Amino acid sequence: MIPINKPCIGEEEKKAVLKVLDSLQLTDSSFEGGKFVREFERLFAEYVGVKHAIAVNSGTSAILAALMALDVGEGCETLTPGFTFASTATTSLFLNAKVRFVDIEPKTYCISVEDLLRKVSEKVKVVLPVHLYGHPARMDEIVEAAERYCVKVVEDAAQSLGSKYKGKMTGSIGLIGCFSLYATKIVTCGEGGMITTNDDGLAERLRMIRSHGQFRGYDSKILGLNLRMPQIEAAIGIEQLKKIDKFIRARRENARFYNEELSRIENVRLPVEEDYAETNWSIYTVYVNRKRNEVVQYMREKGVGATVYYPIPLNRLEVFLKHTQPGPLPNCEDAAEHVLSLPVYPTLSEEEKNYVVKVFKDAVRKFL
Known part of the structure; x- marks a missing residue:
């Protein structure tokens, strides 16, 4: 895995x-x-x-x-x-x-x-x-x-x-x-x-x-x-x-690799880095138009630890229901339904990165 x-x-x-x-x-x-x-x-x-x-x-x-x-x-x-x-x-x-x-x-x-x-x-x-x-x-x-x-x-x-x-x-x-x-x-x-x-x-x-x-x-x-x-x-x-500068350089390179390899996939939105930002790429998160859970499950079955951060927006968590005012948070709820994250840690090998890309593309073809 x-x-x-x-x-x-x-x-x-x-x-x-x-x-x-x-x-x-x-x-x-x-x-x-x-x-x-x-x-x-x-x-x-x-x-x-x-x-x-x-x-x-x-x-x-x-x-x-x-x-x-x-x-x-x-x-x-x-x-x-x-x-x-x-x-x-x-x-x-x-x-x-x-x-x-x-x-x-x-x-x-x-x-x-x-x-x-x-x-x-x-x-x-x-x-x-x-x-x-x-x-x-x-x-x-x-x-x-x-x-x-x-x-x-x-x-x-x-x-x-x-x-x-x-x-x-x-x-x-x-x-x-x-x-x-x-x-x-x-x-x-x-x-x-x-x-x-x-x-x-x-x-x-x-x-x-x-x-x-x-x-x-x-x-x-x-x-x-x-x-x-x-x-x-x-x-x-x-x-x-x-070692932090080395860690971040590696993460940025891994994110660049994913952005390049996944840029032409339909029904998927890749993460952005706005012009005011320089991100550490702590988590590499993509948005899929539908069947997110099926994509995640397929990737895990194939040995890639795709993960959802976060599957439930805070306004829907039980702990907050009696403490907060209800109200629509459409973008929060949309993200919770559609995002998934891919491994981007510094020690990923070229072979592992290519495998992550392959499995993700296979999942997209299968479910999207």
């Missing part, structure tokens, strides 16, 4: 893990974090181009901590796209805030600025644009709309580490950026997340939130949780981040 994604782990990561084990410093509950965490944060902030990076134990924790730092809670409203992973929105529910869903653009699958403008208001405290599949959202217009109503912008950059919007790294444009370091991401620690910001006060608050609201140990000043990143994860992340 050619999986949808495969972590690229080398000897460097293995040696880094052993170094942590030999040090016996497996974790550190201090405000600053352990030495491996601090070094990972320094390198990450430098790469994204921000003053602060705060390591946490997942991308979900990154969003939750960001909303907590901005005092999102009961009586607050947040806006998120209706086509993304659930935690973009469930984190608001955990804080008893109200979530409203915004439709997406059909070409990029990112939040629709036009629908955002219809729904943003003084009631909204935070908008969370998602750089879905690694393609940046239209941040200038999103920030402008948010500023008009004094709304904070928290970028869900879970899939977009290394992607650029008009030359700026995603995660450096809004007030806060939130990244995932899950095993399927561009850079992985197995699990893990990172929060980025240029705001000194928010950075201090976020470091407290990730460790029980403490500043100097056993002195909890604000509500917090244990969201800390262990030292082993940070050590892996350090080595992964050193």
Whole structure:
């Protein structure tokens, strides 16, 4: 089976893990974090181009901590796209805030600025644009709309580490950026997340939130949780981040190959890279006009791990039905019915890429 994604782990990561084990410093509950965490944060902030990076134990924790730092809670409203992973929105529910869903653009699958403008208001405290599949959202217009109503912008950059919007790294444009370091991401620690910001006060608050609201140990000043990143994860992340440019180059080449090989197929829409964007090609997603599930099943039977991100839009998920206002999200629902993703990870061989193309073309001929 050619999986949808495969972590690229080398000897460097293995040696880094052993170094942590030999040090016996497996974790550190201090405000600053352990030495491996601090070094990972320094390198990450430098790469994204921000003053602060705060390591946490997942991308979900990154969003939750960001909303907590901005005092999102009961009586607050947040806006998120209706086509993304659930935690973009469930984190608001955990804080008893109200979530409203915004439709997406059909070409990029990112939040629709036009629908955002219809729904943003003084009631909204935070908008969370998602750089879905690694393609940046239209941040200038999103920030402008948010500023008009004094709304904070928290970028869900879970899939977009290394992607650029008009030359700026995603995660450096809004007030806060939130990244995932899950095993399927561009850079992985197995699990893990990172929060980025240029705001000194928010950075201090976020470091407290990730460790029980403490500043100097056993002195909890604000509500917090244990969201800390262990030292082993940070050590892996350090080595992964050193390789990110190589990873992205390979992904871009693989995406170029697919675009070229699949460009003449009817009833299929290929992913785009808008002129304002430089995407990391975290996920290569195509749109098929019909029988998407049959295409996916056929490809899996032939040994290609085609996957659907995401088969149900958020407004249809049971967890949100009693918490959100119903409303049409036609582009979200259309994408959920028609998209599928193909393997694009850096270590795909030429033979594997050609096989993915062959199986996809065979599936299209059979079902479309």
